[in-house]
Amino acid sequence: MLKATGLQKSFGDHEVLTSIDLQIGKGQVLALIGPSGSGKTTVLRCLNGLEIPDGGEVAFDKGPTVSFTSKTTQRQAQVLRSQSAMVFQNYNLFPHMTVLENVIEGPVRVQKRKRAEAIAEAESLLARVGLAEKRDQYPHQLSGGQQQRVGIVRALALKPSLLLFDEPTSALDPELVGDVLRVIKELADEGWTMVLVTHELAFAREVADEIVFMDQGVVVERGHPDVVLRAPQNERTQQFVHRLL
Ligand code: ADP
Numbered sequence: 118m119l120k121a122t123g124l125q126k127s128f129g130d131h132e133v134l135t136s137i138d139l140q141i142g143k144g145q146v147l148a149l150i151g152p153s154g155s156g157k158t159t160v161l162r163c164l165n166g167l168e169i170p171d172g173g174e175v176a177f178d179k180g181p182t183v184s185f186t187s188k189t190t191q192r193q194a195q196v197l198r199s200q201s202a203m204v205f206q207n208y209n210l211f212p213h214m215t216v217l218e219n220v221i222e223g224p225v226r227v228q229k230r231k232r233a234e235a236i237a238e239a240e241s242l243l244a245r246v247g248l249a250e251k252r253d254q255y256p257h258q259l260s261g262g263q264q265q266r267v268g269i270v271r272a273l274a275l276k277p278s279l280l281l282f283d284e285p286t287s288a289l290d291p292e293l294v295g296d297v298l299r300v301i302k303e304l305a306d307e308g309w310t311m312v313l314v315t316h317e318l319a320f321a322r323e324v325a326d327e328i329v330f331m332d333q334g335v336v337v338e339r340g341h342p343d344v345v346l347r348a349p350q351n352e353r354t355q356q357f358v359h360r361l362l
Contacts, residue, residue, distance in 0.1 A: 118141055118142060118143045118145075118177065118178045118179075118278060118279065118310050119139070119140070119141045119164070119175070119176070119177055119178070119200075119279055119310075120139075120140050120174075120175075120176045121137065121138065121139040121140075121160075121163070121164060121173065121174070121175045121176075122138050122173055122174045122176075123136045123137070123138065123172060123173035123174065124136070124137040124138075124139075124160065124163055124170045124172070124173035124175070124185075125137075125170055125171045125172040125173055125185075126156075126159055126163060126168065126170045126171055127171055132334060133156050133159050133334050134156045134159055134160065134163070134170070134334045135333075135334045135335045136173070136335070137156075137160055137173070137331075137334075137335070137336060138336065139160070139164075139312075139329065139336075141279070141310060141312065141327075142310075143178070143308075143310055144308040144309070144310055145310055145326045145327065146305045146310075146311050146312075146313060146324050146325045146326050146327075147311070147312045147313070147325060147326065147327050147328075147329060148312075148313045148314075148315060148321035148324070148325035148327070148328050148329070148342070149161075149312060149313065149314045149315075149329050149331060150314075150315065150316070150318065150321060150328060150329070150330050150331070150357070151330055151331035151332050151337075151357065152332060152357060155331045155332050155333060155334065156331055156333075156334045157283075157314040157331055158283055158284075158314065160312075160314075160331070161203065161281045161283050161312060161314060162203075163175070164197065164201060164279075164281060164312065165197060165198060165201050165203050165281055166183075166194040166195050166196070166197035166198045167198075167203070168194075169185065169189050169190075169191065169194045170185040170189075171185065171186075171187055172185055172186065172187075173185055175197055177197075177200045177278065177279075178278075179278065180196075180197075180199075180200050180278070181196045181197060181200070183196060183197055199228075199277075200277060200278050200279055201277045201278065201279035201280065201281050202223075202271075202272035202273070202275045202277040202279075202280060202281065203272065203281045203282075203283060204265070204268050204269050204272050204280065204281065204282045204283065204285050205268060205283055205285075206283050206284040206285065206287055206288055207288050208256070208261070208264040208265050208267070208268045208288075209268065210256040210264055210267060210268060210271070211256075212255065212256055212257065213255075214255070214256075215252065215253050215254060215255055216243065216248065216251050216252050216253070216254055216255075216256070216259070216267050217236065217239055217240075217243075217252040217253065219256070219267060219271055220235075220239040220242065220243065220267065220270050220271045220274050221235040221236055221239050221274065222271075223271065223274060223275050224238070224239075224274050224275065227275075228275065235274070238274060239252075239270070239274055240252065242270040242273055242274060243267075243270055246266040246269065246270055246300050247266070247296075248263060248266055248267065248270070251263060251267075260293060261288060261289045261290060261293055262289055262290075262293030262294070262296045262297055265285055265286070265288075265289065265297045266296065266297060266300055268285070269285070269297070269300055269301070269304075273304075278310060279310050279311065279312065280304065280309055280310070280311040280312075281311070281312050282301065282311060282312070282313045282314060282315070283314050284314050284315060284316065285297060285301065285313075285315070286298060286315070286317060287315075287316060294317070298317065298320050301313070301320075301324065302320075302323070302324055305324045313325065316361060318346060318358065318361050318362050319362065321342060321346070322342040322343070322346050325342050326341075326342075327339060327340065327341065327342075328340065328341075328342050328345040328346060330345060330349070330351070330353075330354045330357065330358075332353050332357075337351050337353050337354055338350060338351045338353075338354045345358075346358055346362065
């Protein structure tokens with residue numbers, strides 16, 4: 118469903134991604150792990166067209182292929198935006214909008230869908246994550262876990278082919294993490310295709326079809342969770358996994 122080849126990205130003279138290759142099949146979950154600063158968020162942002170790589174290619178099965186050069190414009194990168202939806206570490210909800218308004222903003226304003234239809238879908242998505250009665254509240258009236266579940270619903274409402282999760286639970290108090298992980302697990306079980314950046318290695322092992330370990334802008338090791346997390350081959354992966362598991 119998605120193939121990214123040779124992604125390169127520098128900020129100034131700091132090379133953040135060297136040559137990243139990723140492939141993900143329909144219904145698969147890829148977990149991207151690695152130390153802070155290794156480039157994981159930048160990979161997600163490149164897949165989503167939020168960041169413009171300096172080189173490489175992103176191709177979707179049923180959608181655009183974008184080949185990046187130093188001359189690629191924002192507009193060219195933005196054709197990727199409609200393929201995926203991002204769930205952010207800090208939720209990124211619009212603070213001045215209610216829960217419902219947050220969820221329908223993309224479908225109505227960007228996708229030009231009918232408002233009544235978008236509202237009905239939003240209500241049903243909110244109900245499935247247990248937040249039906251919060252539809253008219255504002256983000257600041259919700260717990261972090263509730264805000265993140267709204268963040269997930271907002272992504273689902275866009276009906277993307279790919280869901281991108283950027284450390285979706287790392288800003289949450291520990292007791293709120295479980296509710297959010299449960300929703301992500303349900304979505305994986307339902308067959309959503311997703312890339313998940315996470316430090317929750319036990320969860321990654323449970324939910325992912327493939328683990329990709331990055332360090333300093335390169336993929337160091339990849340493979341089945343049982344191999345990469347239980348018997349990693351590379352020394353850097355071993356150190357990272359042993360620290361966290
Ligand atoms: P990770 O998600 O693995 O923690 P990031 O992709 O967030 O890593 O960051 C990788 C590196 O790129 C870091 O050194 C970070 O400081 C740098 N970086 C990320 N975004 C920017 C930016 N917009 N401008 C300059 N440097 C950036």
